[in-house]
Amino acid sequence: MNRINEEAENKPQLKLEFEIKEKDFNVAGEAASKVKKTLQQLGLTPEAVRNIAIVIYEAVMNVVIHATCGQLKVIIIPERVTVLTEDKGIGISNIELAMKEGYSTATHEIREMGFGAGMGLPNIKQCSHKLNIKSQVGVGTVLEAIIYLPSKDEKG
Amino acid sequence: MNLRDVQKILKAEVLCSEHLLEREVETGFGCDLMSEMLAFAGSHTLLITSLTNEHVIHTAEIMDAVGVVYVSGKQPAKEIINKANHNNIPLLSTPFLMFECCGLLFTSGLKGCKRDNS
Numbered sequence: 439m440n441r442i443n444e445e446a447e448n449k450p451q452l453k454l455e456f457e458i459k460e461k462d463f464n465v466a467g468e469a470a471s472k473v474k475k476t477l478q479q480l481g482l483t484p485e486a487v488r489n490i491a492i493v494i495y496e497a498v499m500n501v502v503i504h505a506t507c508g509q510l511k512v513i514i515i516p517e518r519v520t521v522l523t524e525d526k527g528i529g530i531s532n533i534e535l536a537m538k539e540g541y542s543t544a545t546h547e548i549r550e551m552g553f554g555a556g557m558g559l560p561n562i563k564q565c566s567h568k569l570n571i572k573s574q575v576g577v578g579t580v581l582e583a584i585i586y587l588p589s590k591d592e593k594g
Numbered sequence: 595m596n597l598r599d600v601q602k603i604l605k606a607e608v609l610c611s612e613h614l615l616e617r618e619v620e621t622g623f624g625c626d627l628m629s630e631m632l633a634f635a636g637s638h639t640l641l642i643t644s645l646t647n648e649h650v651i652h653t654a655e656i657m658d659a660v661g662v663v664y665v666s667g668k669q670p671a672k673e674i675i676n677k678a679n680h681n682n683i684p685l686l687s688t689p690f691l692m693f694e695c696c697g698l699l700f701t702s703g704l705k706g707c708k709r710d711n712s
Contacts, residue, residue, distance in 0.1 A: 464648060466652070467649060467653070467655075467656075470656050471652060471655055471656065474655070474656060484658070488656065488658070491656040492632045492656060495632060495652065495656055496632065551628075551647055551649060552626055552629075552643075552645050552649050552650070553627075553629060553649070555627045557627070557630060557632075558629055560633070561632055561633045564633065
């Protein structure tokens, strides 16, 4: 993780940061929406914009649902976009199980909102090229998803 | 078909963004789980749901959905309608229940999303 951040420091980059508070369910959609607009202005492909927005929505929703507080950072460099969430909370005891479609520990209240169906992490994996999750039970979770951007020649 | 056709088929009330009803609808996706929509709905899709919270609007915006149909005559709160209007997302409300609503659109020629849509 550190290696990527160090490398990125030498290149032109744009960093967007959002604070995530407990039970602030709206922040997920709002952050995804704001970043989406920024990425569209930067001229990213619709597919990349959509994938990044989905990753942000799901990752922030996970923090809101499961953690007590956290932070979202979106780091944009010409080659890739990194979505990073860091939270303080219960952590994930079994990451492999959490990655399984349909597995969820969310409450009924969360499900009634349309989330907690056990699709969050699988969606993030599906929409990103690289996904790293580090979690410590009772401490918190760090999630880093990387989406590589096609070079201008590849956009077609 | 376009959203105006959808409105007629579903005898739907238009809640906002009526000026955008000429928009073409490529596929339909009926669900009350936002993550399923984020996973499987393609772009230019019509979202059909009975959920009326703000997550539907955020999801529609992120997915570039052409519009949202609320089934069972449901209608979201005014601030949610305003939010959709601000984001150019037409909202429709149909008296039909989910199964009938999807069936009516499907038999009128609207295709569903495939799992590998992206």
